[in-house]
Amino acid sequence: MMDLSTLWLFMAAGWLLNLTPGPDVLYIVSHSLKSGLRAGLVAGLGITAGCFVHIAAAAVGVGALLSASATAFTLLKWAGAAYLLWMGVRMLLARPSGTALAAAPDAAALAVAALPLRKVFLGGFWTNVLNPKVALFFLAFVPQFIAPGTENKALAFVLLGTLFNVNAMPVNAGWALVATWMAKRVGVVQQRLQVLDRVAGALFIGFGLKLALSDRPAP
Structure with missing residues (x-):
């Protein structure tokens, strides 16, 4: 059984890792920034749901398969890269919505321009699920905190995952709160959302290219 100091170390490492900017953040x-706190929180919940898929997959050995099989890793890597590139291109080519919002940059106007929360959730879910490095992260990180003598290692893996x-949820909510706070105090963000779309699109394309060009970590 994990002692208290090791548990705190595990939680602290998780917080630091979730504070690191990446596609999920x-x-x-x-x-x-675009749609307010509720959309940010739903985005975080979608990412969390995607992480549960990786946890379950790693617990039953799919993570080990990705680590051992170059073909399996490459297939999922290209699927994830294609999804990130598709999201980025879609943002770059999106019709500017800043004119309508500039005329009425309030909560009601933002709500009209916002994506349905279901789509926000699913977007976060697939952004996470289609990233093989998340699966390999869980496979590499979590077992370090499982005692060698643990009888049911799969159950221990699921519990730690x-x-x-759960540990990551306050961090994700914190990112959403900070971004919402910024949006309310920087009017140009609300008035020129097309600029945000372009910047976010370029970043997603960058993440997609980085994933596509990445090598499989050594087993």
């Missing part, structure tokens, strides 16, 4: 921040996910 960008997804939460961009939706919070769930703790990591």
Whole structure:
């Protein structure tokens, strides 16, 4: 059984890792800036749901398959890269919506321009699920905190992965709160959302290219 000091170390490492900017953080921040706190929180919940898929897959050995099989890793890597590139291109080519919002940059106007929360959730879910490095992260990180003598290692993995996910939720909510706070105090963000779309689109394309060009980590 994990002692208290190791548990705190696990939680602290999780917080630090979730504070690191990446596609998931960008997804939460961009939706919070564009559509408000609720959209940012829903984006975070979608990402959390995606993490649960990786936890379950790693627990039953799919993560080990990705780590051992170059073909499996490459297939999922290209699927994830294609999805990030598709999101980025869609944002770059989106019709400017800043004119309508500039005339009425209030909560009601933002609500009209916002994506349905279901789409925000699913976007966060697939952004996370289609990133093989998340699966490999869980496979590499979580087992370090499982005692060698643990009888049911799969159950221990699921419990620690769930703790990591729950631990990440306040961080994701924090990103959403900070981005929403910024949006309310920087009017140009609300008035020129097309600029945000272009910047976020370029970043998503960058993440997609980085994923596509990445090598499989050594087993």
